[in-house]
Amino acid sequence: MWEYTDKVKEHFMNPLNVGEIENAEGTGDVGSLACGDALKLTLKIVDDIIVDAQFKTFGCASAIASSSALTEMVKGLPVDEAAKITNEDIAQFLGGLPKEKMHCSVMGREALEAAIANYKGVPLRVAEGDVVCECFGVTDLEVKRAIQESNLHTVEEVTNFTKAGGGCGKCHDRLQELIDEVQKDSTAKIIPMKGPKRMTTLQKIKMIEEVLEREIRPVLKKDGGDIELVDVDGDYVLVSLRGACGSCAKSQTTLKEYVEKKLREQVIDTLIVEEDK
Amino acid sequence: MTNIIYMDNNATTRVAPEVVDVMMPYFSEQYGNPSSMHNFGGKVMSAVSEARDKIAALLGADADEIVFTSCGTESDSTALLSALKSNPDKRHIVTTRVEHPAIKNLAENLRSLTGHKYRVTQLSVASDGTLDLDEYEKALDDETAIVSIMWANNETGVIFPIEKMCKMAKDRDILFHTDAVQAVGKIPINLKEIPIDFLSLSGHKLHAPKGIGVLYVRRGTPFAPFMIGGHQEHGRRGGTENVASIVGLGKACELAAAHMAEENDQVRKLRDKLEKNLLESVPNAILNGHKNDRLPNTSNISFEYVEGESILLHMDAFGICASSGSACTSGSLEPSHVLRAMGVPFTAAHGSIRFSLSIYNTEEEVDFVIEKIPAIIENLRAMSPFWQDREK
Structure with missing residues (x-):
């Protein structure tokens, strides 16, 4: 059984904006029956503003939830603002997706891009490039983009995000080459920016709060403890341990081995968690 | 619960x-x-x-x-x-x-x-x-x-x-x-x-x-x-x-050993009722596997144009437990190797549901499943971009 967040379950059981807008200004059709998921996104656009969005999806719970989330996110946005939405934003809107299901959020981003390209009457960028994974028809450009955007390091991660390599496995060597290529370029570029992801402090605080709420607090509460976020300064995350945790001799271990590890996994891997005393 | x-x-x-x-x-x-x-x-x-x-x-x-x-x-x-x-x-x-x-x-x-x-x-x-x-x-x-x-x-x-x-x-x-x-x-x-x-x-x-x-x-x-x-x-x-x-x-x-014959009879009857009703009440539902050379408790049905994990999770909301051969339920990206070996088309493989019964199942349970499944499939099909276009 997958561990879906409540938000994913909510958007799956009661999806919003199901349907197809007639004479839509922008239509994005991605995926296929063979691949196991497909999404048709239709947008009603007036004066460069997306006033309505509807979807039809064939796929699993996370594909349906990602589609529902996407339509909610873009409604009311100017087209150029909507174009900035990434798959990570969609996953974040849903409180996270299991890593094996990240490709569902990528499908959402691809459908959005296709719909906007259709509206603007320009060809799609990702349709170009050479097919790397023949099982799922994924091109090198798509793979490279996912590696860059989501900072992927292993073939398994690339498969989770793009499906490439999830079939016969023949392309695994080529995928590794693409990872090496992109990561070599990006380390050169990214080091001066401190950390692999560009994120505003506000975004960072929001994500840290979400992880605390969703994963960390429930675990601490089981032992009669609690945790509060005090401040975020660059990579320094200042927290205060409450309840049983405050007086627990093992609180430092909890902080480093558990809280910091979780936050590094889910937010940015350079975070340093300190206790506010 | x-x-x-x-x-x-x-x-x-x-x-x-x-x-x-x-x-x-x-x-x-x-x-x-x-x-x-x-x-x-x-x-x-x-x-x-x-x-x-x-x-x-x-x-x-x-x-x-x-x-x-x-x-x-x-x-x-x-x-x-x-x-x-x-x-x-x-x-x-x-x-x-x-x-x-x-x-x-x-x-x-x-x-x-x-x-x-x-x-x-x-x-x-x-x-x-x-x-x-x-x-x-x-x-x-x-x-x-x-x-x-x-x-x-x-x-x-x-x-x-x-x-x-x-x-x-x-x-x-x-x-x-x-x-x-x-x-x-x-x-x-x-x-x-x-x-x-x-x-x-x-x-x-x-x-x-x-x-x-x-x-x-x-x-x-x-x-x-x-x-x-x-x-x-x-x-x-x-x-x-x-x-x-x-x-x-x-x-x-x-x-x-003591109860095999009678139990098989009982389970087979329930399985057959479930299967017959689902195949009749849901359009584009297909039985996977030989109809007769088969265990008395198993029924594997494909509901075309919908995806298995979604079906299972909607069934789960009613407490109904079954399995699927869809890609999404396995953690891999490809549907069941068994269905693929049988040449079941992708339209059907992704929407396959396996019901496997036992002596502990009752007729009331079978009736309940027969009642719930058609609406689940219909709702998911209404959401599927392929259902409407299937004729094309």
Whole structure:
């Protein structure tokens, strides 16, 4: 059984904006029956503003939830603002997706891009490039983009995000080459920016709060403890341990081995968690 | 909590209450080691022997042909590796494309990890999941060390002609193994009449607990142990016996032997009612697997143009438990290897649902499922971009 967040379950059981807008200004059709998921996104656009969005999806719970989330996110946005939405934003809107299901959020981003390209009457960028994974028809450009955007390091991660390599496995060597290529370029570029992801402090605080709420607090509460976020300064995350945790001799271990590890996994891997005393 | 309607018995079964009862003393007062010299341990050894007799009786085997293992997978690995060890000059394995991963992945690993020292023939299946005996005949050759063919398929319930296939292998002096995990307890098996060398079974598929399996090894068949250690199981499987589970499996086999005919009748009736109604009330619903050569409890139905995980999760909201062969439920990205081997088109493979019943299911439960499924499929189809366009 997958561990879906409540938000994913909510958007799956009661999806919003199901349907197809007639004479839509922008239509994005991605995926296929063979691949196991497909999404048709239709947008009603007036004066460069997306006033309505509807979807039809064939796929699993996370594909349906990602589609529902996407339509909610873009409604009311100017087209150029909507174009900035990434798959990570969609996953974040849903409180996270299991890593094996990240490709569902990528499908959402691809459908959005296709719909906007259709509206603007320009060809799609990702349709170009050479097919790397023949099982799922994924091109090198798509793979490279996912590696860059989501900072992927292993073939398994690339498969989770793009499906490439999830079939016969023949392309695994080529995928590794693409990872090496992109990561070599990006380390050169990214080091001066401190950390692999560009994120505003506000975004960072929001994500840290979400992880605390969703994963960390429930675990601490089981032992009669609690945790509060005090401040975020660059990579320094200042927290205060409450309840049983405050007086627990093992609180430092909890902080480093558990809280910091979780936050590094889910937010940015350079975070340093300190206790506010 | 919603009531659970459990129709996933090919995944695992409820431990029968009678089985739980006989197991309990071996978690508390009867904690002796069956290998001990004292009478306290000796009493436990008697319980293990008694269980061994009951299991042998269900299979038409002798007690000394029963080797306890930890699960079906261990039994499978033991059988295959033993056959290869005792036939060092033969490097060919014959199996099918629709085996459980316990055999399929083992055979494929033997091929790739040994740098193709072993040759593996995986027999194909027809669109109804049945094997072609001519293809099988041609696959057997002088290099074949062992044939491993499941008795019944876990996904479709299709039963293979094991008696014939075993005879064909034995005529050429080839060892024959069958993974009978889904068959034991569901259909009659008599090893007195079929010269099978190795047979695997798993306790938790027949209302015994998880963590106990059996490998039947025919007397006289060369054997090399997989777990090497103490003298337990006459040196065929080291490790202190899982006494409580062995006693439980004995009871489960006794129950299966006593009630198989009537239970099969009851389960088959419920399965047929469920299947008939779903196929009639849901358009574009297709049965996967041969209609007759099939376990009485299994029904694998594809609902075209919708995806299995979504169906399962909506069923789950009503407490209905089943499985799917869709890609999304497996953690891999491709639908079930069984359905693909059968050539089930992607439109149907992704939307396949396996219902597997047991004696604990009731007619009310079947009626409830018949009532709920059509609306679930209809809702998901209304959301599917392919449903409306299917005519095009």
